[in-house]
Amino acid sequence: QSVLTQPPSASGTPGQRVTISCSGSTSNIGSNTVNWYQQLPGTAPKVLIYSNNQRPSGVPDRFSGSKSGTSASLAISGLQSEDEADYYCAAWDDSLTGYVFGTGTQVTVL
Amino acid sequence: QVQLVESGGGVVQPGRSLRLSCAASGFTFSTHGMHWVRQAPGKGLEWVANIWSDGSNQYYSDSVKDRFTVSRDNSKNTVSLQMNSLRAEDTAVYFCARDLWSGNAKYCDYWGQGTVVTVAS
Numbered sequence: 001q002s003v004l005t006q007p008p009s010a011s012g013t014p015g016q017r018v019t020i021s022c023s024g025s026t027s028n029i030g031s032n033t034v035n036w037y038q039q040l041p042g043t044a045p046k047v048l049i050y051s052n053n054q055r056p057s058g059v060p061d062r063f064s065g066s067k068s069g070t071s072a073s074l075a076i077s078g079l080q081s082e083d084e085a086d087y088y089c090a091a092w093d094d095s096l097t098g099y100v101f102g103t104g105t106q107v108t109v110l
Numbered sequence: 111q112v113q114l115v116e117s118g119g120g121v122v123q124p125g126r127s128l129r130l131s132c133a134a135s136g137f138t139f140s141t142h143g144m145h146w147v148r149q150a151p152g153k154g155l156e157w158v159a160n161i162w163s164d165g166s167n168q169y170y171s172d173s174v175k176d177r178f179t180v181s182r183d184n185s186k187n188t189v190s191l192q193m194n195s196l197r198a199e200d201t202a203v204y205f206c207a208r209d210l211w212s213g214n215a216k217y218c219d220y221w222g223q224g225t226v227v228t229v230a231s
Contacts, residue, residue: 002154035217037155044205044221045147045155051215088155092216098169099145099216104154 003028004089004102011108012079020105022072022089028100032092034072036065039086049074081109112136112220114206119225122196130191132206132222140184143209145218146191148202196229
């Protein structure tokens with residue numbers, strides 16, 4: 001099972017701000033940078049945020065990431081219908097010597 | 111443009127073997143590590159394995175260690191996943207992904223579309 005814990009679901013109306021949390025430990029989030037992936041239905045994941053708070057080119061600035069201690073969060077401001085997807089946090093884990101994904105959060109736009 | 115194309119998936123009986131391949135193009139393959147990530151039906155993402163750019167190091171999740179082997183051929187721009195002693199719980203879509211490791215950043219920046227592996231009798 002995953003060592004990074006996320007809420008299973010989050011929702012909001014168009015234009016609202018939604019925040020997703022990701023809880024880990026000293027061996028993963030506490031020691032390494034956090035990345036966030038978006039997976040639209042039926043498609044491969046896509047990196048949304050890397051290195052805690054960096055956006056790859058092409059990712060709207062509505063998406064932002066932060067990290068504090070052994071937790072991280074992803075915020076989506078100005079929620080849009082096309083943001084309906086599954087979101088995963090991830091980080092390298094020094095104890096497991098491997099990459100770990102969060103449990104995933106399904107975002108619904110009401 | 112960067113392209114990753116997985117192949118080799120299919121239906122296999124428990125206990126048998128299967129070999130997946132991922133063909134890379136559009137970048138200098140030998141300068142990037144590669145990952146395999148899987149997703150069981152209706153479930154979340156699970157990291158499977160990572161291999162360094164020169165193939166000198168490989169890392170595995172506990173769930174596949176000693177059963178799966180990741181390898182690469184930099185002359186053919188391919189990364190492979192040899193899966194032995196397959197179990198029903200290995201049923202998943204298997205994605206290959208390019209590793210981007212720069213400074214303190216390490217993440218999967220490009221992903222293939224995946225290949226489906228079904229383990230069933």
